[in-house]
Amino acid sequence: MKKALPLMNDPFMKRYVPDTDWFGYDSLDKMMRRYDSVYIKPDVGRQGGGIIRVKKLSAKQWEISSKQTSSLFAPDKVYKQVKLLLNPKKKYIVQQGIDLATYHRCPFDVRVVLQKPLGYWRATLMSAKVAPRPSSLVTNVAKGAKDHNVYKVLRGLDQSLSSSNIMRDLMDISHQTAQILNSRYSFKILGLDLAVDKNGKVWFIEANTMPDNAGLENVDRSLYSKYLKARKLMRSG
Ligand SMILES: Nc1ncnc2c1ncn2[C@@H]1O[C@H](COP(=O)(O)OP(=O)(O)O)[C@@H](O)[C@H]1O
Ligand SMILES: [Mg+2]
Structure with missing residues (x-):
């Protein structure tokens, strides 16, 4: 919530952040009236743990899913x-569920890593994290999702959407997010979880200032060498 707030208050970015509130009886009730699916997540979460989804199947039936x-x-x-x-013991948020686009029927989201080696934000790593099953609630690698080349996934979507429009929005939103958050907090690397919905709209899911980039060297080698070069420049700077 802390990192989403400056984005929700930004006139450009707010339309890319899912409707979010602190979890409680009234907020859940409000979200269930507004949306067909709602996520409940620990405010300080890790690796997709403790996430719950409630989904409307009919006016009388809602499905509650956890791990x-x-x-x-x-x-x-x-x-x-x-x-x-x-x-x-934990604080939870309640959030508009995003109906994620799918690749081979499985939902995915996009990890974008940005670094600021010489005073400008650059997107140095990208991958599409594809969930293991069509019914998966989360797309975390720790929960069985696999990193794929993002271009390959966007071109092979089950929905017929423009991969170049999505890529343009992913880049634009990543840079805006890095700028806005960096005007509040200081960090040199930022890992973003961005979602693409079935209509091709890009959404901000989460920002992490200590992203774990293990395994990404095998997804796109030329991008990975860009990441290593930026890291080297920052260490020497
Ligand atoms: N509002 C949402 N709509 C659809 N999927 C979501 C939503 N929020 C989270 N998810 C799924 O759950 C995963 C984990 O959520 P995230 O907020 O990144 O928490 P964590 O810190 O545990 O990684 C996301 O990568 C995405 O696949
Ligand atoms: Mg995450």
């Missing part, structure tokens, strides 16, 4: 059931 379970409830029972799945 362990997936079951159906009447809408007025959802809050109580979700509460049972939460860690009482």
